[in-house]
Amino acid sequence: MSEYRLEMHNVVKTFPGVKALDGAQLNLRPGTVHALMGENGAGKSTLMKCMFGIYHMDEGEVIYEGEKVQIKGPLDALNRGIAMVHQELQPIPERSIGENIYVGRYPLKKLGPLTVIDHDKMYEDAARVLEEVHLNFDPKAKLGSLSVSQMQLVEIAKAVSADCKVLILDEPTSSLTAAEVEALFTIINELRSKGVSIVYISHKMDEILRISDEVTIMRDGQYIGTWSAKGLTTDFIITKMVGRELSELYPVRENVPGEVVFEVEDFTSINPKSFRHVTFQLKKGEILGVAGLVGAQRTELMEGLFGLRNHTDGRITYKGQEIKIAQPKDAINSGIAMLTEDRRATGILGVLSIADNVSIASLNQYLIGGFMLDDGKIEKLVQENVAKLSIKTPSSKTQIQSLSGGNQQKVLISRWLANSPDVFIMDEPTRGIDVGAKYEIYCIIAEMAKQGKSIIMISSEMSELIGMSDRIMVMCDGRVTGFIDGKEANQENIMALATQFE
Amino acid sequence: MEKSLNMKKIVSNNAIIILIVLLAILTGCTTQNFFTVTNFKNLVVNVSPRFIIACGVSGCLITKGTDLSAGRAVGLAACLSAMMLQSLDYSARMLPWMPDIPWPVALIVVMAIMGCFGGVNGVVISVLKVPPFIATLGMQTIIYGLCSLITNNQPMGGYKPSYLTVASGSLGPIPYLMLFAVVIGIYFWFLYNKTRHGKYMYAIGGNENAAQVAGVNVRGSLIRIYILAGCMYALAGFLVGAKAGGASTATGNGYELEAIAACTIGGVSANGGVGKVGGILIGVLVFEILKICLQFLGVDPAYTYIAQGLVIVIAVALDLRKYLQKK
Numbered sequence: 001m002s003e004y005r006l007e008m009h010n011v012v013k014t015f016p017g018v019k020a021l022d023g024a025q026l027n028l029r030p031g032t033v034h035a036l037m038g039e040n041g042a043g044k045s046t047l048m049k050c051m052f053g054i055y056h057m058d059e060g061e062v063i064y065e066g067e068k069v070q071i072k073g074p075l076d077a078l079n080r081g082i083a084m085v086h087q088e089l090q091p092i093p094e095r096s097i098g099e100n101i102y103v104g105r106y107p108l109k110k111l112g113p114l115t116v117i118d119h120d121k122m123y124e125d126a127a128r129v130l131e132e133v134h135l136n137f138d139p140k141a142k143l144g145s146l147s148v149s150q151m152q153l154v155e156i157a158k159a160v161s162a163d164c165k166v167l168i169l170d171e172p173t174s175s176l177t178a179a180e181v182e183a184l185f186t187i188i189n190e191l192r193s194k195g196v197s198i199v200y201i202s203h204k205m206d207e208i209l210r211i212s213d214e215v216t217i218m219r220d221g222q223y224i225g226t227w228s229a230k231g232l233t234t235d236f237i238i239t240k241m242v243g244r245e246l247s248e249l250y251p252v253r254e255n256v257p258g259e260v261v262f263e264v265e266d267f268t269s270i271n272p273k274s275f276r277h278v279t280f281q282l283k284k285g286e287i288l289g290v291a292g293l294v295g296a297q298r299t300e301l302m303e304g305l306f307g308l309r310n311h312t313d314g315r316i317t318y319k320g321q322e323i324k325i326a327q328p329k330d331a332i333n334s335g336i337a338m339l340t341e342d343r344r345a346t347g348i349l350g351v352l353s354i355a356d357n358v359s360i361a362s363l364n365q366y367l368i369g370g371f372m373l374d375d376g377k378i379e380k381l382v383q384e385n386v387a388k389l390s391i392k393t394p395s396s397k398t399q400i401q402s403l404s405g406g407n408q409q410k411v412l413i414s415r416w417l418a419n420s421p422d423v424f425i426m427d428e429p430t431r432g433i434d435v436g437a438k439y440e441i442y443c444i445i446a447e448m449a450k451q452g453k454s455i456i457m458i459s460s461e462m463s464e465l466i467g468m469s470d471r472i473m474v475m476c477d478g479r480v481t482g483f484i485d486g487k488e489a490n491q492e493n494i495m496a497l498a499t500q501f502e
Numbered sequence: 503m504e505k506s507l508n509m510k511k512i513v514s515n516n517a518i519i520i521l522i523v524l525l526a527i528l529t530g531c532t533t534q535n536f537f538t539v540t541n542f543k544n545l546v547v548n549v550s551p552r553f554i555i556a557c558g559v560s561g562c563l564i565t566k567g568t569d570l571s572a573g574r575a576v577g578l579a580a581c582l583s584a585m586m587l588q589s590l591d592y593s594a595r596m597l598p599w600m601p602d603i604p605w606p607v608a609l610i611v612v613m614a615i616m617g618c619f620g621g622v623n624g625v626v627i628s629v630l631k632v633p634p635f636i637a638t639l640g641m642q643t644i645i646y647g648l649c650s651l652i653t654n655n656q657p658m659g660g661y662k663p664s665y666l667t668v669a670s671g672s673l674g675p676i677p678y679l680m681l682f683a684v685v686i687g688i689y690f691w692f693l694y695n696k697t698r699h700g701k702y703m704y705a706i707g708g709n710e711n712a713a714q715v716a717g718v719n720v721r722g723s724l725i726r727i728y729i730l731a732g733c734m735y736a737l738a739g740f741l742v743g744a745k746a747g748g749a750s751t752a753t754g755n756g757y758e759l760e761a762i763a764a765c766t767i768g769g770v771s772a773n774g775g776v777g778k779v780g781g782i783l784i785g786v787l788v789f790e791i792l793k794i795c796l797q798f799l800g801v802d803p804a805y806t807y808i809a810q811g812l813v814i815v816i817a818v819a820l821d822l823r824k825y826l827q828k829k
Binding site for chain 1: 692696697698701702704705708709711712713714715716717718719771773774775776
């Protein structure tokens with residue numbers, strides 16, 4: 001038997017238009033925590049989904065406990081002792097915790113001629129695994145009654161209940177508080193001492209350096225290397241992840257913040273757990289970064305400002321005049337644009353053409369006689385934007401869903417630029433976009449600011465915030481906890497404000 | 503190689519249409535009087551009202567909704583038209599006090615009334631957020647009840663000659679019914695391709711949340727779509743009544759399913775955001791040609807229903823397959 005529990009060699013996986021994995025590999029030793037690192041879109045999650053059988057790889061092999069295996073699907077993976085906690089939870093909130101843990105592999109018993117679910121055994125077993133992950137919950141409670149972080153722990157309990165030998169944790173701490181992270185680390189250490197191999201995906205350097213034994217770095221779907229975690233530095237990891245020196249990551253910004261154009265005072269959600277008493281100012285030509293942990297209500301605040309969520313209190317002043325925003329249309333008419341966080345869910349019109357996607361928010365500008373659309377004008381607008389933002393597309397009639405993430409994002413930016421907004425809210429503008437396209441998006445943002453547009457940029461990537469913002473607003477648990485000048489910002493002072501819980 | 507692949511794709515994407523054309527050729531070769539002017543006219547007058555209904559329901563389908571009240575709405579519209587347009591000297595007039603009114607006025611009144619029913623559908627769906635399937639199922643039953651109530655469950659006839667001419671007359675060789683369908687077809691083509699309303703409709707069908715973020719008035723658009731649908735059922739009901747020379751509560755029964763099926767065969771996707779007027783016309787034609795062919799071949803009407811049902815399921819399965827392939 002080899003020294004590794006699981007090996008993946010030369011994995012290739014192609015999606016329409018993208019080579020997500022191109023010669024990726026991973027070697028897991030028993031009883032270790034193995035960090036898998038790389039930028040968004042580097043292929044970490046894809047590689048793990050190949051290991052877990054959600055995706056089938058085009059090329060490559062998996063050797064599990066010395067044997068070449070083919071993992072047919074998640075159930076097959078679970079039966080072999082490979083479990084995965086997904087980045088995006090897939091809970092069934094209306095069912096009990098116990099059922100969520102055992103869904104798809106319920107314990108069965110005979111009831112006369114029928115085979116039925118053994119509920120008593122299921123809940124007993126569930127109670128035991130919950131105890132193992134230090135969760136004090138009634139397994140019969142509805143999963144929906146838990147918080148997001150508690151649901152995450154239930155997911156881990158689910159993995160533990162499968163008696164796994166390999167456990168994949170895909171960004172497990174992204175929605176956890178510091179105390180919850182400690183609890184998770186205790187569980188991870190216990191599992192490690194039992195000999196479980198743990199794949200740990202995270203963006204948080206300090207966590208990686210603390211918990212992991214080995215680090216594998218990926219970039220653009222390729223294997224970069226594996227190092228022992230001891231003695232690694234953050235700078236070394238980032239340089240390997242990005243593939244170039246840090247100083248070249250962001251464009252030089254030539255924007256000069258001017259007078260205040262946009263003011264928000266005492267802005268409060270109708271939901272008491274969401275954003276409250278938010279006050280900030282935005283200057284002409286300024287890039288205002290918005291930092292915070294998951295659950296800090298940054299997205300909710302911006303959606304509130306854009307009229308997608310209701311607020312009770314608060315004033316929005318735009319160029320000295322108070323404006324009322326009850327729905328997105330009001331915000332758009334006032335000259336505000338918003339790039340939403342989830343491109344697929346609230347951004348692209350998937351089956352529609354590039355032309356339709358670019359023009360949809362500004363159709364009023366292309367009317368002949370007040371009712372008929374001028375196709376020529378629309379085509380001209382699309383061609384201008386395709387050229388200006390270098391959108392790679394076969395034609396303006398191509399469906400937007402067939403483009404890569406970066407090009408989709410550029411189409412959405414064009415949609416808003418057609419309205420010449422003065423305030424542009426961008427929620428995670430580079431999420432799920434490859435490194436090259438990211439840089440192009442940064443250049444577009446910098447250029448917009450230079451032209452005097454004011455930009456609000458939410459980002460969960462610390463380096464992006466520090467590299468792009470003139471000023472950073474930090475939120476914690478629905479409140480603004482402080483502002484930091486872009487030049488003075490660093491990981492420590494942002495995190496200090498981002499964790500200022502009441 | 504490339505070409506043969508394309509051929510394969512064209513065949514698999516249009517399997518149903520190709521089958522029907524083959525069936526028509528087969529029928530034409532094995533029976534008499536199939537490829538005749540009379541039969542063609544018969545096809546045209548059958549297709550026209552159904553195409554108008556399908557146009558109405560297409561907006562609902564493109565926005566990921568549906569309208570199950572279409573058929574009963576056609577029936578109510580036919581009955582309302584009948585009540586207003588019976589001959590003054592007809593002994594069994596439903597409304598003896600009704601004065602002699604020109605048919606265009608009656609048509610406008612019926613369209614206004616049915617537009618209101620459509621508006622209610624639109625409000626229930628877009629404001630109260632009742633799933634379209636349920637909302638329009640309820641409306642279907644309500645309309646049927648109302649129709650029974652106002653007609654006392656009595657069939658009506660004895661129409662004014664001018665009303666009957668709307669269906670029987672023709673401009674040269676072209677039946678009036680076809681002219682109505684052509685005008686509606688052009689109107690919908692323009693609406694879907696050249697106006698904001700059309701673009702918003704496709705956007706809502708493509709991704710309702712994204713459309714809202716882009717500033718589309720989702721509620722208003724949906725309500726307009728359902729109102730327009732109601733107006734189309736009214737026009738179709740008016741024409742169906744004229745064509746049959748009478749109306750009853752049974753008029754229009756099941757038309758909604760035919761219309762939805764025709765749209766789907768014609769490429770209006772059950773996943774929303776996709777659908778063209780030309781496709782809807784082809785869908786309706788396929789359905790009617792199938793019916794006429796089976797009639798000519800002397801197939802038992804019971805089998806005709808079975809064949810229609812199969813065509814609906816196969817068409818939707820083929821449509822969804824296109825999307826599954828893309829994943």
